[in-house]
Amino acid sequence: MPTQRRNSSRRATGSVRRLPSGRWQARYTGPDDVRRTVGTYPSRADAEGALAVELAKSHRGTWRAPELGAEPLADYARRWLDRQHQLAPRTRALYERLLARWIVTPQPLPGHPTMTLDLGATELRALSVTLVTDWYAAVTVAARESATSRASRTAKVSDTQAARTWAAAAGWDTHRTGRLRWEVLDAWHDAGSPKPSSEPPGPGAGRTQAAQAYRLLRTICSGAVRERLLDHNPCQVPRAGQVHAAERVPATPAEVARIAAAMPQKYRTAVLVAAWGGLRASEVFAMERRHVEVRRDSSGAVVGAAVRVEQALVDIGGQPVTLGPPKSSAGRRTVHLPHATAVALVTHLAEWTALEQRALVFATETGRPLRAGARTKMFDRARVAAGVPHVRFHDLRHHAATLIHHTTPGRFNYR
Incomplete structure (x- = not known):
């Protein structure tokens, strides 16, 4: 990975020149002593303006080598995780699952079932607030669908389980396992064969997974900012990392x-x-x-x-x-x-x-x-x-x- 050599005593210098084609080229030598071309422009004024932008970055101390951040997010994220030696084993396992499921795996775009957003393949320098916002929206929808599917599978209970649950709530003396007495089954049938109520997933279903994935991405991008691979953290979605859990009533x-x-x-x-x-x-x-x-x-x-x-x-x-x-x-x-x-x-x-x-x-x-x-x-x-x-x-x-x-x-x- 390219690294940026800092030299606070140096300032970028540059010049513009006219090419044989008639266009104007802006070039500069950055604080790292590397000569670079800003681009070619139709007029001298345009070239000088573009050069001035790069020189101003150097004088403000915000200049970055343009080749920094060319690494795909997936590669940097895995490298970042490998360096987090302080993580507890369960936390590391959670981060690995979140990375594999939500960050480096392409997510279907809401409303466009044939299109996906591949955040993991995106270069760090190409990450933007808009891109992360779209990714978070896709993850929120996918996580909700996953939670709904999981709830529908776990909601299925057998008649024996349903009868045992009803009997316990009704005060019948039943064993935890084994055959139910015929009078218990008859009473359950007479009561209409009720099944345990299973509430459908609420509007917040899957929100925890989405929030965890977002917080992890934000932490990874913060590391990239500290390493000067990013100018700023693109994770700016308001309250995306927050989860307001429903109040739980303690058991008596x-x-x-x-x-x-x-x-x-x-x-x-x-x-x-x-x-x-x-x-x-x-x-x-x-x-x-x-x-x-x-x-x-x-x-x-x-x-x-x-x-x-x-x-x-x-x-x-x-x-x-x-x-x-x-x-x-x-x-x-x-x-x-x-x-x-x-x-x-x-x-x-x-x-x-x-x-x-x-x-x-x-x-x-x-x-x-x-x-x-x-x-x-x-x-x-x-x-x-x-x-x-x-x-x-x-x-x-x-x-x-x-x-x-x-x-x-x-x-x-x-x-």
Whole structure:
């Protein structure tokens, strides 16, 4: 890639001359000591005007070698990402997905199904506010269509799932899996065979993906500006990188209990620890026996427990699950659990966790970390069976944050 040698003590100099064709040519020597031609013009005045523009850039300190920025955006973006050594593994994986899906892949233009906008093949110096605006509009439409298609696929449920969900909401005593009793099925049919309501994607569907892609492009272009490959950042779309998430209603203690009861017995306590301790899923399922400190009274009864958060699961698709640091330096903390949750955790340790100090508290049957996909499917079934399909695993942190806020308002911010 061409680089620009800076010499603040030099100024560009130039001249104009008449060519045998009768046209006038403007030439100058830039601050980098390279002789360049501005162009040819029909009159001397036009040539001198064009030359004056280049000389003014040199005197103002805004001159750039014209060959800078000839690199395609896709090549520069990948090179930029390779140099971001400070990124956490999950953040790097997210950036790679955003690059591959939205930035370096041609996007169909809204209203023109046969036309595409290939931002990745565009040279850096050719990027403009108009081009980025058109790209963002195309990404917003494509992301919404993708989200709508995904929602239609996940909304399909079997009759047995629908009957089980209806029965749980109606107060029937049903098991999480297995055959449903005939009286439950008859009651479900008598009620009109209702299916779980699935709200269609709202007007903001896909907005998060579009905003993430835009923010990444803006950051990449900022790097190009610092390297003087761009005069300015072309990402100037107002509020394009902002996402206003809908307010989420935290689960109540009763709802948390129902979700935990609907989980496989091996993982019920994980829901309680996340909800009452405010831990992220990656922190809960990276917890080892050595991280749990149990307090007992003189009779040996459990009076409390504390969990040291020192690590988190790093789960990237197509790669083995590993252990890494928490999301931030503030994530290293000690969490004191309520008495009921502490008792449940101690019982779980005795029944399900291996005796080694480095054994995972919530592991698979083989003692390995539970992958995010398996956890999500398991939790999705449990929340539907519990009649609270709007609650995600991450929302359990909001339950803990709500309780803390009521006791110490304004001091905590759980994300």
